[in-house]
Amino acid sequence: QQQVKQSPQSLIVQKGGISIINCAYENTAFDYFPWYQQFPGKGPALLIAIRPDVSEKKEGRFTISFNKSAKQFSLHIMDSQPGDSATYFCAASTGGGYNKLIFGAGTRLAVHP
Amino acid sequence: NAGVTQTPKFRILKIGQSMTLQCTQDMNHNYMYWYRQDPGMGLKLIYYSVGAGITDKGEVPNGYNVSRSTTEDFPLRLELAAPSQTSVYFCASSYLKSGLYNSPLHFGNGTRLTVT
Numbered sequence: 001q002q003q004v005k006q007s008p009q010s011l012i013v014q015k016g017g018i019s020i021i022n023c024a025y026e027n028t029a030f031d032y033f034p035w036y037q038q039f040p041g042k043g044p045a046l047l048i049a050i051r052p053d054v055s056e057k058k059e060g061r062f063t064i065s066f067n068k069s070a071k072q073f074s075l076h077i078m079d080s081q082p083g084d085s086a087t088y089f090c091a092a093s094t095g096g097g098y099n100k101l102i103f104g105a106g107t108r109l110a111v112h113p
Numbered sequence: 114n115a116g117v118t119q120t121p122k123f124r125i126l127k128i129g130q131s132m133t134l135q136c137t138q139d140m141n142h143n144y145m146y147w148y149r150q151d152p153g154m155g156l157k158l159i160y161y162s163v164g165a166g167i168t169d170k171g172e173v174p175n176g177y178n179v180s181r182s183t184t185e186d187f188p189l190r191l192e193l194a195a196p197s198q199t200s201v202y203f204c205a206s207s208y209l210k211s212g213l214y215n216s217p218l219h220f221g222n223g224t225r226l227t228v229t
Contacts, residue, residue, distance in 0.1 A: 044156070
């Protein structure tokens with residue numbers, strides 16, 4: 001119940017296209033859903049995050065869509081660019097206690113020119 | 114403005130050897146963490162610390178030890194290296210608990226460890 005399932009494992013998109021990465025969870029106590037972006041040779045960095053009281057959050061070309069009833073959330077990258085090529089991790093946590101982040105397995109995105 | 118600094122960047126160990134992965138942060142964060150990253154497995158929490166002198170186990174603590182004598186430093190110790198510990202190790206810090214909305218994790222650039 002503590003897992004976060006992420007798909008696809010890898011994704012190839014043409015420049016200008018839309019990249020979509022999906023995550024699903026079981027624990028209804030999760031109340032914080034961030035996405036981290038990791039470039040080769042670097043540590044992950046927070047990209048965007050959402051709380052379950054909203055269904056969508058947009059920051060520039062990056063949008064999180066959240067479906068509480070389906071227990072799913074997704075990252076959409078509009079007008080994908082080669083510079084977006086990276087590994088993306090979704091994560092989730094609960095607000096109580098220590099609230100450790102549970103990470104998905106990651107999606108390796110390649111945006112071809 | 115260094116953030117989280119990890120050393121070394123790469124290391125090869127023989128089975129049974131010991132080593133310490135170093136981690137230091139200059140953001141005065143109370144919370145620090147060690148993760149390992151394996152292909153297709155995401156990030157798994159090894160140990161974490163909520164402040165100097167306080168540490169606790171994460172999801173995968175076996176074979177590792179940590180200490181936190183200062184706010185800045187959080188070294189990870191491997192006592193008897195095993196091939197299963199071949200991985201990329203990331204240290205991270207946060208101002209507040211990592212699961213809070215306004216408390217992102219700040220990661221170092223990792224240590225790639227190979228045990229043969």
